[in-house]
Amino acid sequence: MVGDLAGFDYILAIERAHDHAQLRASLVNAYRHIHPMLLVGRITEALILAELAAMYSLTIDYPARQSVRHLNARGWRVPSLFRQAAAWLSDKIAKAVTVPVEYEFGRRPEERAPRVAKAAQLDTAAKLVRKVEADAAAAVPLDETKAELRQLLRELGCEPKPIASHPIITEEVQSRFARTRETILDLDFYRAAYPYWRYTATLDERTTLGCRALHGLTMPAGDPKWVGFIPPRHWRCRAHVEAVVHSEGVRAKKTSPAGEYAGDGTFGTLNDEWEPKPGSYPEDLWAIYKEAKGIQSPHIEMDGAWWRKERPAK
Numbered sequence: 001m002v003g004d005l006a007g008f009d010y011i012l013a014i015e016r017a018h019d020h021a022q023l024r025a026s027l028v029n030a031y032r033h034i035h036p037m038l039l040v041g042r043i044t045e046a047l048i049l050a051e052l053a054a055m056y057s058l059t060i061d062y063p064a065r066q067s068v069r070h071l072n073a074r075g076w077r078v079p080s081l082f083r084q085a086a087a088w089l090s091d092k093i094a095k096a097v098t099v100p101v102e103y104e105f106g107r108r109p110e111e112r113a114p115r116v117a118k119a120a121q122l123d124t125a126a127k128l129v130r131k132v133e134a135d136a137a138a139a140v141p142l143d144e145t146k147a148e149l150r151q152l153l154r155e156l157g158c159e160p161k162p163i164a165s166h167p168i169i170t171e172e173v174q175s176r177f178a179r180t181r182e183t184i185l186d187l188d189f190y191r192a193a194y195p196y197w198r199y200t201a202t203l204d205e206r207t208t209l210g211c212r213a214l215h216g217l218t219m220p221a222g223d224p225k226w227v228g229f230i231p232p233r234h235w236r237c238r239a240h241v242e243a244v245v246h247s248e249g250v251r252a253k254k255t256s257p258a259g260e261y262a263g264d265g266t267f268g269t270l271n272d273e274w275e276p277k278p279g280s281y282p283e284d285l286w287a288i289y290k291e292a293k294g295i296q297s298p299h300i301e302m303d304g305a306w307w308r309k310e311r312p313a314k
């Protein structure tokens with residue numbers, strides 16, 4: 001759970017306002033003075049934990065002894081495996097001197113956290129301001145608006161001990177978990193033992209049509225058809241890929257993805273270049289966000305087609 005202490009400033013702003021116009025102005029002012037650094041630190045920690053959790057989940061799903069057994073079954077004798085592993089490792093070490101390391105724990109979290117913090121804070125400010133605007137237009141009593149704003153702050157994780165993290169942060173943590181799993185399962189060692197991937201959705205009343213349709217989809221790990229279908233594919237997606245052994249992979253029935261379910265085009269967090277869209281926010285808030293980020297021209301979220309981004313060839 002990641003809480004944003006900016007909630008205190010908002011609560012002060014809410015308490016002091018005497019009418020809707022003043023309320024709106026003081027919320028914007030509170031947003032202007034937010035320092036994202038504390039939230040950035042917390043998001044970084046949450047994302048690193050997500051990476052470690054992904055790593056841990058893999059050691060549970062694929063115990064080393066079992067993985068070695070599958071390697072043996074596929075003709076990867078252990079001694080030769082070790083020879084190859086040693087060769088692979090020394091090769092990596094040799095290369096590491098000259099090329100950047102491909103995956104490093106904590107690197108992504110540090111890069112992403114500031115962006116995520118600022119996006120979450122902009123979103124929170126926008127939701128508060130919009131609420132005030134709507135209530136002012138509908139002549140809702142001020143006290144009622146204030147009570148609802150406090151509730152909104154709780155829902156958006158603007159509390160020292162929040163009941164939920166901001167949805168953008170939750171999404172990012174979940175993606176980091178799924179992405180880390182995918183990255184590790186993509187390593188030569190895992191690909192050799194578990195050459196097939198299976199789309200695995202959490203099935204209940206919240207499962208989306210797409211995830212229901214894709215549940216069980218099994219294809220070779222390196223199949224280019226996976227592009228656009230690697231979970232998470234949409235907001236609040238709880239699906240992930242499971243790696244399966246060869247004998248299980250070839251027996252699979254669902255071996256081709258239903259094209260209409262290629263990741264939701266507007267699902268932004270998978271896109272590394274993702275930024276909030278200027279048109280989606282009140283202009284004064286956007287101006288503050290832009291200035292804080294040192295953005296010269298507004299970044300525009302790339303709609304659709306992001307999933308066509310090539311996966312690294314193996």
Ligand SMILES: [Zn+2]
Pocket residue numbers: 201208211231233234236237238239
């Ligand atoms: Zn899903």
